[in-house]
Amino acid sequence: MFIAINYITCSEDYRERFESLMSSRAGLIDKMAGFQRMKVLRPKKSGERYLIVSEWDSESAFKAWTKSEAFAEGHRRGFADLKQAEERGEKPPMSSEFQTYEILTR
Amino acid sequence: MFIAINYITCSEDYRERFESLMSSRAGLIDKMAGFQRMKVLRPKKSGERYLIVSEWDSESAFKAWTKSEAFAEGHRRGFADLKQAEERGEKPPMSSEFQTYEILTR
Numbered sequence: 001m002f003i004a005i006n007y008i009t010c011s012e013d014y015r016e017r018f019e020s021l022m023s024s025r026a027g028l029i030d031k032m033a034g035f036q037r038m039k040v041l042r043p044k045k046s047g048e049r050y051l052i053v054s055e056w057d058s059e060s061a062f063k064a065w066t067k068s069e070a071f072a073e074g075h076r077r078g079f080a081d082l083k084q085a086e087e088r089g090e091k092p093p094m095s096s097e098f099q100t101y102e103i104l105t106r
Numbered sequence: 107m108f109i110a111i112n113y114i115t116c117s118e119d120y121r122e123r124f125e126s127l128m129s130s131r132a133g134l135i136d137k138m139a140g141f142q143r144m145k146v147l148r149p150k151k152s153g154e155r156y157l158i159v160s161e162w163d164s165e166s167a168f169k170a171w172t173k174s175e176a177f178a179e180g181h182r183r184g185f186a187d188l189k190q191a192e193e194r195g196e197k198p199p200m201s202s203e204f205q206t207y208e209i210l211t212r
Contacts (some may be wrong), residue, residue: 019210025211039209041207041210043205044205044207045206050210100149100150103145103148105128106145
């Protein structure tokens, strides 16, 4: 199994929007070959990062998702928010960092 | 549901020992009330942190574990390594940081 975690840093006033985007996600990832499941984790301590955790059959299945049209479509609203902030000369309201893992043990 | 992640920073020469400790864990956590499951994630990129992810019925179930005798017993070998490093005047071979989460969405 292969696990990807996207660590999301949100500005304080973007958190509500971020949560709304995640809660109304299109679900396109769920239909990808090799996708198993995902969870979005909200930190209990404010100011900490959100985690988008997705589990896959293999690394290649995950990579195929990041290069797919479905990935671009699934991130369309978030990417538009970033672009609008940039056009207004503002700092990005969120940033993300991917890390990938394998299961050592349970 | 309540999720605790223990982020583990390991020195390069302690990784093998850390992996061996985790792979031969006593399994005491599995018997705690409110425990659901755990996974230990090994980073694909060297130098990144390991994640010990545990899922619980509630925050109180998790807190009861961290205060239990089983917790002390389950961490005995790792704590001994830290103590020995200290006695030799060496830097700790590992350090950990707990963060806790709830599930925003799936």
